[in-house]
Amino acid sequence: MYRMLALLLLAACTATEPETPSSDRASVAMVADVELSDGQWQADLMLPMEAQAVLFDRALGTRAERWALLTEGASLQNIGGFDAVTSDRPLTELSFRVLPHTEPIRQDYTPFIPFSDGSAALFTGQFGLLSAENVAAIEAMGGDLSRSQGVQFPLLTRITADRPMVTTDGVIEPGRTYETEGGTFVYVGGIEPFESGNLTLVTDPGLPPWLTDDLDTALAKVFDAHTEGWGRRLADGALLFLAFRGAEKDGFSSQGSVAGRVLGASLSGRSLLRPNPAIRDYLTWFYAHEAAHLYQNDAGTPVSNAPEAWMHEGAASYLANRITEELSPGHGGFRQSQDKSAANCAETLSESDGVTIDGGGGTYQIAYDCGAVIAEITDLLTPMRLEAFWTEAGEAYGRTKPFTTEAFFGALETAGAREEGIAALRGFITQPQPDAADAIADLYSVAEGIR
Ligand SMILES: [Zn+2]
Secondary structure, three states: HHHHHHHHHHOOOOOOOOOOOOOOOOOOOOOEEEEOOOOOOEEEEEEEEEEEEEEOOOOOOOOOOOOEEEOOOOOEEEEEOOOEEEEEEEEEEEEEEOOOOOOOOOOOOEEEOOOOOOEEEEEEHHHHHHEEEEEEHHHHHOHHHHHHHOOOOOOOEEEEEOEEOOOOOOOOOOOEEEEOOOOOEEEEOOOEEEEEEOOEEEOOOOOOHHHHHHHHHHHHHHHHHHHHHHHOOOOHHHHHHHHEEEEEEEEEEEEEEEEEOOEEEEEEEEHHHOOHHHHHHHHHHHHHHHHHHHHHHHOOOOOOOOHHHHHHHHHHHHHHHHHHHHHHHOOOHHHHHHHHOOOOHHHHHHHOOOOOOOOOOOHHHHHHHHHHHHHHHHHHHOOOHHHHHHHHHHHHHOOOOOOOHHHHHHHHHHHOOOOHHHHHHHHHHHOOOOOOHHHHHHHHHHHHHHH
């Protein structure tokens, strides 16, 4: 059981804000006209200005084999890890026949979350483009989106389908066009949405009944616990897509991605075929963790880029540990979950340069494990609940500028944390920790001493 749970934690969830290019942002949007007709997706992308070359800024490297570029004189290819389109003349409009990419991508959104009846929730952000000067400029980026010198186009997606859609703006009838900005999930298909309180659920009919029979009650408890902790309800409710990827593989796996107030999640594995109390308990944690991201977004809590994902992932895991103890005592309890995170954090951290994703040698798991420890220390150091700390930090910094590690220390000070505690946390976060287990023990003793 431990192995199984460890496995699925690895695949638990997506950073809410994947890497942001440092490039200029155009003020006029590009438009993606996306159409589903007779099971075939087509995307027509219109740029607000001419570009010599463009590259997609999400789901990198997934298109060259799956999308067919229909625009004459232009070619779609993988250049240095990017899906890039180059042309012998300036580009303004591109047409693609799209074969959906349905596999989860590390630290990014799944472009199409597949449901077992053949329908899908699509992530609109997959159509976003960046301009580039030429092929050499793309190669010079070395696979790092943040090194782009081009222009990032704001994205307006217009989806038309011969099937109904479920969106944050309600159900869209077949043949009608739905418009949305930026990146969000839109479900396209025939599954009827289910309303429960201020949650709208689209649940895969292929999921075993023991997972769905009391799902609305289980989710209501998770959301009620968050509402109490955050001191506020989700202002506009949430939209949840829960897909079943089948039972072909052994064990059990879950993935979730949150965009705005939408959660796209999927479950898979043979262990789901029979009622399993350990999985049920784990799913309470999974829903509580993902719901935490919805509340973070709703409260304007800073969501950092991948290198500092410990901020939002750690807080979400810490809050999920607390809620799961209350709702599913069989999961192991708050202290046990936090101690396990601390042990995992110590092991990874002692062999890496720091708690950031870069420092962790590219392993995203460090954001959950060390993040949960940092979240608990933060909670101990500040006089308010962790939810209130992050809400205040969000109000102070907003989302217009990146919320950095330094901004986090500033927010701790504003929240009334004592200098000694901030210094201890600063050392832990910003310096390598070859003796990470001792460092974590020191952190707790400083935080508990101050308390
Ligand atoms: Zn998460």
